[in-house]
Every structure is written in C-alpha cells, then in structure tokens.
Amino acid sequence: MHNTSAAPPLRHPDVRLAARLAASAAAVDGGVMSNAEFLAWFGERQREQAQQVSRIPFAELRDWGFDPDTGDLRHRSGRFFAVQGLRVRSDFGPVREWAQPIIHQPEIGILGIAVRDIGGVLHLLMQAKSEPGNVNGVQLSPTVQATKSNYTRVHGGSAVPYLGCFRDCPPGRVLADVLQSEQGSWFFRKRNRNMVVEVGPEVEATEDFCWLTLGQVNALLGSENLVNMDARTVLSCIPDWQSGSDGDGEAADSARTGSLHTDTEIRSWITRRRAEHEVATEPLPLAEATGWHRTEKAIAHERGLFFSVVAVDVSSHRREVPAWSQPLLEPHGIGIAALLVKRIGGVLHALVNARVEPGFLDVLELAPTVQCTPENYAHLPADDQPPFLEEVRRRQPGRTWFDTVLSEEGGRFQHAQSRYLIIEVGDDFPTAVPEDFRWMTRCQLDTLLRYSHHLNVQARTLVAALRSL
Amino acid sequence: MHNTSAAPPLRHPDVRLAARLAASAAAVDGGVMSNAEFLAWFGERQREQAQQVSRIPFAELRDWGFDPDTGDLRHRSGRFFAVQGLRVRSDFGPVREWAQPIIHQPEIGILGIAVRDIGGVLHLLMQAKSEPGNVNGVQLSPTVQATKSNYTRVHGGSAVPYLGCFRDCPPGRVLADVLQSEQGSWFFRKRNRNMVVEVGPEVEATEDFCWLTLGQVNALLGSENLVNMDARTVLSCIPDWQSGSDGDGEAADSARTGSLHTDTEIRSWITRRRAEHEVATEPLPLAEATGWHRTEKAIAHERGLFFSVVAVDVSSHRREVPAWSQPLLEPHGIGIAALLVKRIGGVLHALVNARVEPGFLDVLELAPTVQCTPENYAHLPADDQPPFLEEVRRRQPGRTWFDTVLSEEGGRFQHAQSRYLIIEVGDDFPTAVPEDFRWMTRCQLDTLLRYSHHLNVQARTLVAALRSL
Numbered sequence: 001m002h003n004t005s006a007a008p009p010l011r012h013p014d015v016r017l018a019a020r021l022a023a024s025a026a027a028v029d030g031g032v033m034s035n036a037e038f039l040a041w042f043g044e045r046q047r048e049q050a051q052q053v054s055r056i057p058f059a060e061l062r063d064w065g066f067d068p069d070t071g072d073l074r075h076r077s078g079r080f081f082a083v084q085g086l087r088v089r090s091d092f093g094p095v096r097e098w099a100q101p102i103i104h105q106p107e108i109g110i111l112g113i114a115v116r117d118i119g120g121v122l123h124l125l126m127q128a129k130s131e132p133g134n135v136n137g138v139q140l141s142p143t144v145q146a147t148k149s150n151y152t153r154v155h156g157g158s159a160v161p162y163l164g165c166f167r168d169c170p171p172g173r174v175l176a177d178v179l180q181s182e183q184g185s186w187f188f189r190k191r192n193r194n195m196v197v198e199v200g201p202e203v204e205a206t207e208d209f210c211w212l213t214l215g216q217v218n219a220l221l222g223s224e225n226l227v228n229m230d231a232r233t234v235l236s237c238i239p240d241w242q243s244g245s246d247g248d249g250e251a252a253d254s255a256r257t258g259s260l261h262t263d264t265e266i267r268s269w270i271t272r273r274r275a276e277h278e279v280a281t282e283p284l285p286l287a288e289a290t291g292w293h294r295t296e297k298a299i300a301h302e303r304g305l306f307f308s309v310v311a312v313d314v315s316s317h318r319r320e321v322p323a324w325s326q327p328l329l330e331p332h333g334i335g336i337a338a339l340l341v342k343r344i345g346g347v348l349h350a351l352v353n354a355r356v357e358p359g360f361l362d363v364l365e366l367a368p369t370v371q372c373t374p375e376n377y378a379h380l381p382a383d384d385q386p387p388f389l390e391e392v393r394r395r396q397p398g399r400t401w402f403d404t405v406l407s408e409e410g411g412r413f414q415h416a417q418s419r420y421l422i423i424e425v426g427d428d429f430p431t432a433v434p435e436d437f438r439w440m441t442r443c444q445l446d447t448l449l450r451y452s453h454h455l456n457v458q459a460r461t462l463v464a465a466l467r468s469l
Numbered sequence: 470m471h472n473t474s475a476a477p478p479l480r481h482p483d484v485r486l487a488a489r490l491a492a493s494a495a496a497v498d499g500g501v502m503s504n505a506e507f508l509a510w511f512g513e514r515q516r517e518q519a520q521q522v523s524r525i526p527f528a529e530l531r532d533w534g535f536d537p538d539t540g541d542l543r544h545r546s547g548r549f550f551a552v553q554g555l556r557v558r559s560d561f562g563p564v565r566e567w568a569q570p571i572i573h574q575p576e577i578g579i580l581g582i583a584v585r586d587i588g589g590v591l592h593l594l595m596q597a598k599s600e601p602g603n604v605n606g607v608q609l610s611p612t613v614q615a616t617k618s619n620y621t622r623v624h625g626g627s628a629v630p631y632l633g634c635f636r637d638c639p640p641g642r643v644l645a646d647v648l649q650s651e652q653g654s655w656f657f658r659k660r661n662r663n664m665v666v667e668v669g670p671e672v673e674a675t676e677d678f679c680w681l682t683l684g685q686v687n688a689l690l691g692s693e694n695l696v697n698m699d700a701r702t703v704l705s706c707i708p709d710w711q712s713g714s715d716g717d718g719e720a721a722d723s724a725r726t727g728s729l730h731t732d733t734e735i736r737s738w739i740t741r742r743r744a745e746h747e748v749a750t751e752p753l754p755l756a757e758a759t760g761w762h763r764t765e766k767a768i769a770h771e772r773g774l775f776f777s778v779v780a781v782d783v784s785s786h787r788r789e790v791p792a793w794s795q796p797l798l799e800p801h802g803i804g805i806a807a808l809l810v811k812r813i814g815g816v817l818h819a820l821v822n823a824r825v826e827p828g829f830l831d832v833l834e835l836a837p838t839v840q841c842t843p844e845n846y847a848h849l850p851a852d853d854q855p856p857f858l859e860e861v862r863r864r865q866p867g868r869t870w871f872d873t874v875l876s877e878e879g880g881r882f883q884h885a886q887s888r889y890l891i892i893e894v895g896d897d898f899p900t901a902v903p904e905d906f907r908w909m910t911r912c913q914l915d916t917l918l919r920y921s922h923h924l925n926v927q928a929r930t931l932v933a934a935l936r937s938l
Binding site: 009010011012013014106108110171172174175176177178179193257258259260261262263264265267268269271272274275280344345347361362450451452453 | 481643644726728734740814
C-alpha cells in the first residue's frame, strides 16, 4: 500500500456557502420558473398523476399478508416494511405502559435535494410526486425519496431518477448528509439519509421535476399540504444561511450574541434527559398487542384513539409499478405541532421539548413545544394535558408567525395532517420552564441538525418554517 | 405559568477554559501531591485495598444463576447485568454471521471526573480503586464510576462518594457531559455518561482520592495498567485544550489550518457508512448461541477463540459490600489498538476506521486504525487479516510515540489488556486509504467527541494518549 505521492492540498469549509444560500432565499420569484408558471405546472402535474386510491379489506391485499403465527402484517418479499407489535414501558407521560402496532422499516433510505447554480443563483430540484395517502394526491417532494427496497428495485419497477447524484456524489459537493429519524410513535427506529448535494449543468429537470429557488420553496411552505414531509426534513438539514456555524466567521454566532444556555449546557441537558428517562421497548407479535383489535378492514384501538392500520388499492398509469396495494397507518384526528418563540436579550429563542417516543433509537429527541393530537388526551384529567397547549389555543393572530396544515408521509400514512404553528410569546412569558423544556437559538438548532437524532421530524418541519419567515 | 421577570443575561462559552486546561496540562508535577508522593500513596492504596479474587464454578455464584429456560446468566435482582446470547448478521468483515454471548447492561451509569482550581491550577480528583478483573488490583480511576444499580444501592452497600457533584451539578460548571459506548463486541448497547465538572473548595479529597494536575495524569497514561479504562474515556471527553473548538477563536482551527477532509465531508462519510453497512442483531437465549459451550467453570467458544465467561469470588474488607461473587468476561489474548498518525500539509492527522461492532447502538463508530486480537485471525487467510496490521508490526521504535499495555474495565472483564500504540508514518505512506478509513485532525476528533457514539472506547483511549504527548 506504500507509494510515494505529493501530499494533497488541505481543504477548508466553503466560506461562500452561507451567502449563496442567502441569495437563493432572497430570490422570491424564480429565474427558471416564475411562481405563476410553477402553479400552472404543478396543477398540470396533479391532473397528470391522478391516482385512484380505495380502501380494501386486508384479504384483498396483493403480496401482503398476516403471519399466521404472530399476526404481523408483511410483504411476501420480506422487504418494504412490516406492521408488528411493540410493548412500551416508560417513566414518561401520563400513561406508563402500553402495547401498540408499529411500522418496522429497518432499511435506511435516501431523501435528497439536488441544488444547482443557474444564472448565479442556487436552485433546488423539486419533484411533483403523488403518494396514495396524501389528501390531495401530488405534493412537492425532494429530488429523490427512495427506500433501499425502492432503489434496489425489489418491486421490479423503473430506476429512481437522479439517484446517482446522491449515491455517487463527490465529497466536496455535499452540503448536508445526516441520518434523521421519522415519527417515533409510528415507526420503530426508522431513519433516512437526509442529503443536499450540489450538481452541475449536466443535471436537468425532466418531467415531474422543476428548479425553484430556496425563496420560492420557502414561500410554498406556507401553502396547505403542498410541501411534503420528506422535502421539509431535507430543507431543515440545509446549513442555516442566517445563523449557521459555517462560513465566514459565523461560527462565533453564539459567542457574539450569546444564548440563554451555552452549547455545552444544551448538550449536557440532552445527555441527562437521555440517561434519566427509562424507556424499555420490546418487539411483540402484533396479535399480542393488548387493546388493539383486527377486523376485516382495520386494526384499531378499542377506544377508537390514536390510529388504525388499513389497506388501500392504488392504480396509476405513471408510477414505477402500474398498480399496487399496501397497508397505511391512518391517524385519528389532526395533530398539533407548535413552537413557541421569544426574544431573549434581543436574540430569538425557540422552546423545545425533550420528548420520549418509543420508536426513537436513542430514548428521546427534541420536539416542538407542543406536539399532540388533542383527541388522544380527551379522556385524561386536566393535569395530564400537554404542557403549553393552552398557550397555543389562546394565541393571538398578530403573534402567530406560521399556521399551516401540512401532511405527513403519504407513502406510509393515510390522510395524516398536522397543524404546524410558530407563535411568538411576549416578554412576560417565563424563561424558566419545566426540566423537559429548553429555550434554544437558531444557531444551536442548526448545529444539532448536523448530528443525527437530535431534532425529531416535527421539529425539523418547524425549523424549516422558521427559516422561511 | 405567566409571570413578569427581567430577561436573564445571555451566556457565552467560557473563553478561558482552553488556557486553564493547557496550564494544568503543562503542570507536570503536582501542587497538591508531587509525583513521588503520588507513587508512595498509590502503592499504599494497593496494599490497603488488596482483594482476594478466585475462580469458582458457576454453581458457587451467590445471587447469580442460569435461567432454566434460556440459559441466560442473571443476578437474582434482575439488576446489574446479564449475559445473554446474540445472533449477528452483517456484510462486514471476513465472518458474516455468528452467535455469541454478550453482556446486557441497559442502565446508563456515570463516569465522572471532578476538577477544582487549586492554587490557580486545575486539578483532577482521581481515585485509587480496585476491581476484581484487574491484573494488578488497584488502578487510577475517575472520581465516580457508578452504575445506576450501584448508586441506587441495589447491593445495599454504602453511598457512592462525590456522586452529588455530578447528579446535582449546576449547568455552568459542566465541562463535558456526553453518552459514550463501551466495547461493542462484549456489551450490547451499553453506554455511560462521561462527565467532567468543576467543583469548588468545599470538595476535598478523602481516603483513596487524590488531586492531580492534567499533566500528571497525562504522564501516568504511559504507565502499564495504571490509568483505568473509565478514567481514559472521561479524559478523552475533556475539550481539547490544544486544538478544541471552544474558547477564544479556536473554533476556526480547521478553517485556519485546513484538513484533508472538511467537517461536512467527514460527517457525510460517517452517514454513508452507517447507511450502507447492513448489520442485523437479534437477542437469543444464551443456550442457543451456536458454537459456544458451557462447562462447570466457563462458557467458551468451541475453537477456544475470542473470550470465555467465567465466575469469580471476591473478598475485601473495604468495598461497599464486604464479599461478593460475580461473572466476568475473560478475553483470550492481548488486544492491539493502534492509531497511525501522519503530518499532512503540516497538520497532524490520525487514521480512523469506521468499525461495525454488534453491540453499537448505531451500526458503527470510529475505531483506531487497527483494533484486533491477532490470535482471533490466525485461522483466516492472509487477505482477511486486519488492514494495516503489518504496518503496526513493522513499526520503528523512533516513530512509535506511544506504546503501553492498558487494562479494559476490571469490573466486567477478567485480565483484559490491550496494547495501545500511536505510530507515526512517513511522507511515503498514502493519504488515499480504503473506504472504511479516513484521516482526521485532532480538532475534528474533538468535535465528534462532543456528540455521542462517534468514537469507540479504544479510539477514545488513543485520543487521550495523543493529547498526553
């Protein structure tokens, strides 16, 4: 392995990146496709990609079935995903022990956005993509959203476009590449690579794809059910162009402006909460998930709460596989994900919650201030209602910076919507908060987003939303 | 929850910390206890804490026994730890599928070093502590090493001294607080809080404890089997006083000097290796671990390789519990953990290996360039020998910066020793390395050490050793 070679030149972080992203964020109309053109194009994609989705009994699922021993719901290939049971014991929240169905999808997929300099401005290659569980068919998606089963073509379909941009990306063209979790109440330890890579002029937008500036995508985040969950999580992993720790001296951001807690204190708080919360999860045959019952068309909780597992048949002439059927997880009720923000000493801070979800790899992740489906708490006493939910309910319109209903992943969830809110609170709102909450700056959130499993998927949507304002 | 309060002042990182640590590292003899006094004191501790440790048949274990259904070895309280089976399937290394015994210890303990300014120099509160598996009885240990069973007093013993310094530490006094893994081949997802906290003059050294400067502890790292594993891992989590990213503008270290790969590229490489390596582990009744056999005195592999599980009886008049018996894992052969280092463009880089171990929480962690017990590879062909082992064997004494046999945790492992090496390679050594290896700067290692589960326990010892030179 020994050979003589000149030492390669040392590399430095790209000091121009923050300014290039800021310029793209400032471009609120497009150089490639104007906002008006986008809306016309997107409407056409919706008509073109129309899918017929219908609820079917489990018995009519093709290639999916219940394991006779365990009752688990699986694909006959053993790939894609499976619905199994999980027993949870924790010291957290009003209910300390329960069983539930949960989706197992151990493969790590790729969610990626390609960016390209067009006319001196960075543009994002976005995709109009339909998913069976979407309330409205087509949503704006990343360049690539591919499970390993997907891109290794277990289903025998066509190749995933642009996948090579991400799998074979030269190291110097990577802007972000980090494993991030998905819903820890619905998925068991699922995570995806969230990638942003810069591509050259050889990459062009084909049918169903378009080039938009960061400013255009940011504006679209405020449209109901338009930017999909996968696009939002990738957007949140882009280095923060306003307060990030990359670039020309921005590293000193917190050192310059200060923050309520130092970075070391924030990390220590996360470590302590992870060490002190005890959560034990144990895979369980689905048939043994107490309190859950299977009928011909659904697996549902005996009180009608939380979610059901259902089956759908999907037909479309344009997807990789012409027609298919699959299970979906159907949440009951519309979730709330709300981030309280407040200027402290002149610096914007957001209130995050160290939240235990049974499917997280590492006990807990940072969640929005409030994350719940209020219906699931209706049967519990007042003391067990989620903290700060009242502040969200009593919000003033003038201080509500963001208020948009957005969809969760339509490939796994049936009509799953959450109302995402960013609400400014006043000077009279206390900086002292319960032990599972902390005020953090944008720069601190940005740093944690570079390392896996610190912000949950709902918090990541709200970081993307906060940056879009 | 609303009340009016003045906004608290914003906080900033402690810009003096790096200089204070550097001053302590430069103090190579002690203000509190001279090196000569330390050696006399330590020798006395060894005599005072003498333990009688003898191998016993499993049947003579008190409070431990084999589960009749699974063959797992457990404490009757269900606490402490258990030896269970694990089935492993991976795409990594010459052997792709195996079963093995592994230690389950799901509780998160605390490993902590208290530091105190004495006479203007930071001193570390170190402990002389015996463990039954140590080859030499007493080793130099952190202020606190306590499992949760330990400090919640499952064994009915006395309180853990100084524990309050860590459990009730004010946030501003924390220098480091991070969850780190232990041996991923022997432990299933075990991790501990690694903490360094600053304490005030009210904290004094009691019997078995002493105050040493960082320079004194660094020098002792070069003594055979003296600084124990728990102390070494905590030392590695101290912010790097020479090239850390804290303090007065040190953040720009890599930006100033450059590195072979940018931080973004390093994180992307870790993400890719985690996404692409497939490792599936499945808990197994110990009795079903194929290839392993239980006799009256040991659970051993049929070829005599790897390790055995044995039982010991321990008597001592000074430990929390006067006498006890317990299982230990006894490795066969002395391990090698070697880090190759090289100046690239004038900047020191270390060659780390993205290493899959079955007990890691997140697929892989960064390991030394070479980490193996050569005997375990003796039956495999030349192509399956560990990469770079030959470079370690052919090292020149003048370029061997560190070469010391050190012990692994004597509370779980019987006579487990590894030879830790830091070897400088010449300009002719290639910077291009196989895909599972990367050259990284000290500053890059320091940054990753602030986030959990990036460097494995052997790499952490070598980071502590590298800083001690």
